[in-house]
Amino acid sequence: MKEKKMERTAIKISAIKEYLDKGKTIIALVGVIIVFTILSPNFLTVNNLIIMSKHVAQTAILAVGMTFVVLTGGIDLSVGAICGLSGMIAGGLIYEGLVLNLFGIIIYFSIPIIILISLALGMLVGWLNGILVTRFKVAAFIATLGTMYICRGAAMLRSNGKTFPNLVGKKEFGNTSFPFLGSGTIIGIPISVWIMIVLVIIAVYVSTKTPFGRYVYAVGGNENAARLSGIKVNKVKTVVYVISGACAAMVGLIISSELVASHPATGESFEMNAIAASVLGGTSLAGGKGSVFGAIIGAFVIGFLNDGMVMVGVSSFWQTVIKGVVIILAVIFEQMQSKKAE
């Protein structure tokens, strides 16, 4: 009996420790909130928090996928381009339908089908990344740089670089609900924030409670040992890119829906925000160390910092500089902490 109690206390202690570890980013987030609340009275209002969360959701969803990839020791530069491509595919299907010249017909899909098609496309690109990295042994940086260009180019080709405007759909085609994804709310909270919340819950569960989550950390920590332990390393590595691709496609859909238009340049340099959020959240680019939850907090830090600076009236050039400084400081802080721990 006593032993069991002690055991449970030990588990609790380790949980608290883990929480405090992640807490470092939370402290940064609290700091950001305090600073901007002082500087701008409108910062800590419900309305503003909802607007900011909507912005954060985009980075956060990308960061979820990115964190899985980075945990295995990889990197995914293609996510921004996948955002653009998935938006263009969905936009095209709504705006002009699937044109089959051969049969002289145009097919209009319903919105859920269009969302699934776009997500499937994102996953397909992710799968391609995975195959390049595992089967063809292309370095992740290069493989995803390549698919980034391919996807961006494909997005441009889809419309010859033009925008698909006014994606409200037509009643007679039954595809009018697309704007709901970006501007609809449930109990006052935007759909995209709900998507983020659900996704984060699933991702935290998968990364901490399932065998697959363990394998992700194991592969990132020591790939050779993982292989000898019977883990199907290539499968794990491929799946994380598929997850990342799906997350990116989701973000592409959300953005197009918010704007009620698809532009092929959507999502440019978003991959950098996602990587920054992961790293801010304590994820090591060497792999094996970090957490999904931390990455979400990291996304909030970046998002709140961005919007806060806009509200306070910092020039956009300075915003960029400050963002860079914060990221570097966070990582230096992290390094000092882990050195102390040793």
Place this chain on the structure above:
Amino acid sequence: MADEIILEAKGITKLYPGTRALENVDFKVRRGKVNVLIGENGAGKSTLMKIIAGVESATSGEILINGSIAHYTTPAEAISHGVGIIHQELNLFPNLNIAENIFMTRELKKNPITIDLKKQVEEAKKYLDKLQLFIDPTTLVRNLRAGQQQIVEICKVLSQKAHIIIMDEPTSSLCQAEVSILFNIINELMVSGVTVIYISHRLEEIMRIGDYITILRDGHFIAEERVKNINLQWIIEKMTGNNHILRIETDRTAGEEILRVEHLTLPKRNGGYVLKDVSFTLRRNEILGIYGLRGAGRTELLECLIGAQSSMNGSIYLGGRKVTSHDINGRIKDGFALIPEDRKNLGIFHNLSIEKNMTISSLKRFTKRTEIKKRKERTAVQDIVNQLQIKLFSPDEFITSLSGGNQQKVVIGKSLLTEPKVLLMDEPTRGIDIGAKQDVFRICNNLVGRGVGVIFVSSEMQEILAIPDRVLVLSGGCLKGEFTNETVTEEKLVLTSALDLNAKE
């Protein structure tokens, strides 16, 4: 002993935390001769060589060169005294060419910032010609065979004006033809006044090439003699000191067959074989030892069994049924488990806790639908911790917080949780302290008592004599002998593992 002494190590003692690697060792090196240093694993040969080459410094004692005390603490300083070393694992840059490797850090320059490539190539060619390696100095080292790379290493130390060259097991990765070439080179070096210190396990080679022999045992100087005055028997006696360790007595008798391996062959990528036609059986109630020198194919044999070598041929029967799976995952399901030799790089996950390290191969056991059941996992881990007597504060601590011995026990625990039928242990006692070693042996015996087949690979003579019920000897990828624990002796193992080099031709 009339030859002039060029280098003398006097009263060298080297302490490492917890162990005494060398104690008051004397070693004389004679000018223009091949001075052989020999001893079993752990006798202190490598430590002594590292001290002479300036890689490590002695706790006490001194080194005399040409009769006067030489103080040096880095390899660069050793080189300035004329002492160069060729490590067993070659230290070349495979992505650079021969000339660039030879002159690395001592580049020949046209002016303070530009390397004189042409001159480097010309100079490199001179050294290569001298050693009769007629190959373009602009060839990438990557494209050379092992023997050729060795020659480049020799060129490198010669170009540093070394006249005392230490060769640490120079033949361990060479084929027979390359060994002959190396020996010719050594003979020519001696003519030109170079002194060689030669370390090897291969007794036959020593008889062929050596002039003087010095024997170490357990960190002590044992004997020194001219090679022409002695024979193999003498070497073996001095090396082993007739110190037979008593084996742990068990009253078990081998039962039915668990594992049968037939005609297992593993080809080398560029011709030849790593393993050739290896057949053996493993029975219930026995520990099967595999002994062999480095490069004999021990690790590769285990890798074939665990499914890590995809190019192997031959058949494996587990419990009478042919094994058809061909990847590691499948083999683990079949009932194989491997404790890898290189614990740090192949065994542990430094980023995970003790518990997560231990259960990574058997998570399915603790998983209900999609979720790992923490309670179940913890119970299984506690069970292993008690069973293997792992000393830890909490299973949630990082594995890196444990000592080497306890880390090894965690790796063993990981294998046990997959409920193996055959446990493959590759040098399971490497780098762990004596207490943990005893624990590992006890674990082996317990496992065998529970019906698990254990294959125990070791290059430690004392272990291989004491632990297994039956010993196979590998040499050059072939099975060269089989002994039961009654018939096995140190002499037999040394002879079988070290003398059969010609037989493979």
